[in-house]
Amino acid sequence: MANVFIDNNPTPERLAELGVSKWPTWTKEVSVFPFEFNARETAYILEGECTLTPTDGSAAINFKAGDLLVFPAGLEVTWEVKKTLKKHYKHG
Template sequence: MVVIVRKPSPEEEQEMKNCPTWSCEVSEFEWDFEEEEVCLILEGEATVTYNGEAYQFGAGDYVIFPKGMKCHWSVTKPIKKHYKHND
């Protein structure tokens, strides 16, 4: 399982604008992804750690979390994202 962090294509960025938003203050927590999640980070910064591997992302990043991933979130700047789930 790998987290993908990259810049979105113009089409991906446009598509994500129609998706719900989620936000979180500076915090640390455990999270289980029951479905694949794709998100566009609008504000903030965070690091997600999975199996000893750290994935950092921030405003402007397009992030794909795999289904079944159990990870630790460390939100270092209040974060806001658009997100969608894929089966």
């Protein structure tokens, strides 16, 4: 079962506490592709809209700009980037 944590409205204080602005960024154009999270990843979505569909049959996960997510290591999904994605991310 996909165990993804989503905070749809993290406070500026929470983002500052996590140091999100210092994390690297990653950008991906509109596309569909398979992916496995090899490490736990925390991500803050700066731009875009996506759907992740876990390969284990769990419900699809929708997220957009402004969302803070934590993906567990080992999660296998298909990404569907619906609007160009830009995110801050941190592994571990």
